[in-house]
Amino acid sequence: MASTFNPFEANYDTINDKDDFNIGNSNKNYTIDPLETEAERNIRTRTVTPVVTGSSVTAFIFNGGVILAADVLGSYGSLAKYRNLPRIHQVNDRTILALGGDLSDADYIKEAIDAKIEEDLVQEDGSEMTPLALYAWCTRLMYYRRTQFNPLLTSVVVAGIENNEPFLGRINDKGSAFKEFLIMTGIANHLAQGWIRTILENSNELNKDQAERLMDRIVKQLFYRDCRAFARYRVCIVTKDGVEFKAKEVQPDWSLAPTLRNTE
Amino acid sequence: MDILNPMTYDAEEDRLRERTKYSQMDKHLIPMEFQQQPVSTGTTIVAVEYDGGVIIGADTRTSSGTFVMNRFTDKLTPLTDRIFCLRSGSAADTQAIAQVVQYQLDFLSAEMNEPPLVRIAANCVRRLIYQYRDDFVAGMIVAGWDKKLGGQVYSCPLGGLLVRQPVTLGGSGSTYIWGYLDNNYRPNMTKQECFDFVLKGITLAITRDGSSGGCARLAIINKDGVERVDVLGNDLPKVFDL
Numbered sequence: 471m472a473s474t475f476n477p478f479e480a481n482y483d484t485i486n487d488k489d490d491f492n493i494g495n496s497n498k499n500y501t502i503d504p505l506e507t508e509a510e511r512n513i514r515t516r517t518v519t520p521v522v523t524g525s526s527v528t529a530f531i532f533n534g535g536v537i538l539a540a541d542v543l544g545s546y547g548s549l550a551k552y553r554n555l556p557r558i559h560q561v562n563d564r565t566i567l568a569l570g571g572d573l574s575d576a577d578y579i580k581e582a583i584d585a586k587i588e589e590d591l592v593q594e595d596g597s598e599m600t601p602l603a604l605y606a607w608c609t610r611l612m613y614y615r616r617t618q619f620n621p622l623l624t625s626v627v628v629a630g631i632e633n634n635e636p637f638l639g640r641i642n643d644k645g646s647a648f649k650e651f652l653i654m655t656g657i658a659n660h661l662a663q664g665w666i667r668t669i670l671e672n673s674n675e676l677n678k679d680q681a682e683r684l685m686d687r688i689v690k691q692l693f694y695r696d697c698r699a700f701a702r703y704r705v706c707i708v709t710k711d712g713v714e715f716k717a718k719e720v721q722p723d724w725s726l727a728p729t730l731r732n733t734e
Numbered sequence: 735m736d737i738l739n740p741m742t743y744d745a746e747e748d749r750l751r752e753r754t755k756y757s758q759m760d761k762h763l764i765p766m767e768f769q770q771q772p773v774s775t776g777t778t779i780v781a782v783e784y785d786g787g788v789i790i791g792a793d794t795r796t797s798s799g800t801f802v803m804n805r806f807t808d809k810l811t812p813l814t815d816r817i818f819c820l821r822s823g824s825a826a827d828t829q830a831i832a833q834v835v836q837y838q839l840d841f842l843s844a845e846m847n848e849p850p851l852v853r854i855a856a857n858c859v860r861r862l863i864y865q866y867r868d869d870f871v872a873g874m875i876v877a878g879w880d881k882k883l884g885g886q887v888y889s890c891p892l893g894g895l896l897v898r899q900p901v902t903l904g905g906s907g908s909t910y911i912w913g914y915l916d917n918n919y920r921p922n923m924t925k926q927e928c929f930d931f932v933l934k935g936i937t938l939a940i941t942r943d944g945s946s947g948g949c950a951r952l953a954i955i956n957k958d959g960v961e962r963v964d965v966l967g968n969d970l971p972k973v974f975d976l
Binding site: 657722 | 804807910964
């Protein structure tokens with residue numbers, strides 16, 4: 471009819487193949503779709519990309535305990551902005567939590583766990599958080615956030631002594647969790663996982679000193695090859711006797727530099 | 735394309751390039767997980783003129799995303815005996831430009847029977863960057879000494895500009911040391927002061943920029959030649975680090 475003539479629209483049936491259940495002329499050219507799903511409505515409050523990030527966490531089990539290492543840098547993109555943010559936290563005498571990835575989400579996780587510890591303290595029944603319990607709880611938390619399309623963009627490493635045995639496990643931002651004798655998060659997976667796994671699988675159980683020296687070597691290698699690494703780092707050793715933290719600095723070897731002039 | 739005498743603008747080639755941007759087809763062909771990050775000399779480069787020559791310096795890191803491809807890179811590339819270029823941006827693009835300009839200057843010095851002027855070298859670099867400005871990602875500094883004007887520093891940034899400056903910075907790490915430059919640079923500094931200025935600047939940038947790192951390579955270029963100094967990572971000057 472004359473009153474419905476629109477020169478900008480085709481006269482025939484057009485197929486809008488963006489949604490093939492909605493075949494027909496689209497009159498929605500000038501309309502705005504309301505945000506229909508929960509995920510869309512929450513888009514402003516979600517962590518869509520990580521902002522301040524921690525680099526990798528490395529951890530492995532040795533004869534008598536677990537050793538972890540993480541540097542103390544919070545990167546703001548490529549800027550090394552916060553140079554004193556330790557990422558390994560002690561939960562109690564036999565449980566350690568290490569976090570990598572987005573550090574604001576890491577703080578959220580840590581605060582949630584601290585609240586849980588205080589609740590337990592208040593009960594005064596002597597029961598303590600064990601590494602396995604913490605690991606299971608973190609898995610539930612991370613997976614729940616994943617199902618809401620609002621993930622915590624952090625990798626969580628839980629370590630400690632469980633039933634007199636060393637425990638080491640990792641949960642990623644999708645809620646995928648596993649326990650292993652060697653855990654690496656972030657780029658350390660690509661740079662060090664294969665190499666260290668070969669060493670640990672083919673050697674006898676390391677003692678504490680050997681484990682510490684191997685960890686120093688791993689951190690040095692990551693410092694060489696990770697753009698977001700930092701020279702100062704913390705090492706945490708958990709044994710049946712307790713938890714020990716050490717602050718260290720990488721001693722890099724640059725002696726090849728003068729021999730490699732005029733190479734690209 | 736005529737390497738010897740590249741034209742500043744060729745309408746036919748411009749139209750042809752517009753239609754066949756092969757380099758950008760990778761985005762559509764390869765799934766996102768397998769796409770490589772371009773290898774870049776995400777860098778810090780510094781060049782300063784002093785009375786009698788120039789002092790240039792750069793860090794030694796080449797990165798591909800967050801992976802350090804080469805921790806001993808030499809970003810001080812000689813174009814002639816007395817002219818160096820400092821490379822920042824895509825490693826491949828800058829290496830290619832340096833190679834082409836090396837050839838052009840070599841030919842030129844045979845034609846003129848004397849070493850080419852720094853301005854000419856800088857112009858060769860600039861012409862290439864400008865001609866392929868949509869494709870190249872190259873920010874270069876050309877610095878050196880010649881008989882006519884002594885020590886000179888020319889900046890040839892991304893779009894294809896050529897500008898002479900007494901002191902200039904380049905690369906991703908340079909953003910962190912513009913303040914240091916504004917505060918600490920004075921005209922007519924001595925050779926040692928300039929050297930310390932360049933070394934300190936590179937150190938400060940390495941400390942803050944994730945794409946810069948490793949050692950500092952410096953070179954002092956004057957009429958007597960080029961003196962290269964490598965300051966290893968452990969020997970860099972101490973800066974506030976907490």
